[in-house]
Amino acid sequence: MFDADYLRTLNEKYWHRSIPNSVKGINKTNKRRKSGGYYAKPEAIATMFEETFDDAMEEATYEAFEGKLSIEELAAKLDRQQIIDRAIALCTKNV
Known part of the structure; x- marks a missing residue:
């Protein structure tokens, strides 16, 4: 349906903007303002x-690929555990 270069470009554009914004939001929400520390521990974040x-x-599939890939097609192109591990690392860096 699409060539690899098109998918890579579309994917990179989306993730370079989306991931830092999401990590910033998660870390801000998880941080206790007055007492310090964090609400969710790394184990809870992983779950x-x-x-x-x-x-x-x-x-x-909608945001990054304009709905042109099914969930199954996207899942076949990604390493689920690697993505989850990276997300956990980004969101628990200071926890």
Whole structure:
């Protein structure tokens, strides 16, 4: 349907903007303002990413690929565990 260069360009454009904004929002929400520390521990954050990954995949098919890929097609191109591990690392860096 699409060539690899087109998908890579579309994907990179989306993720370079989306991921830093999402990480910033997650870290801001998780930070306790007055008492310091964090609400969710790394283990809880890992569970949240595992539980919400499929919903994020559905959103990504529309946001990053303009609805041109099915969830199954996108899943076949990605390493689920690598993405989850990277997300956990980004969101637990200071926790």
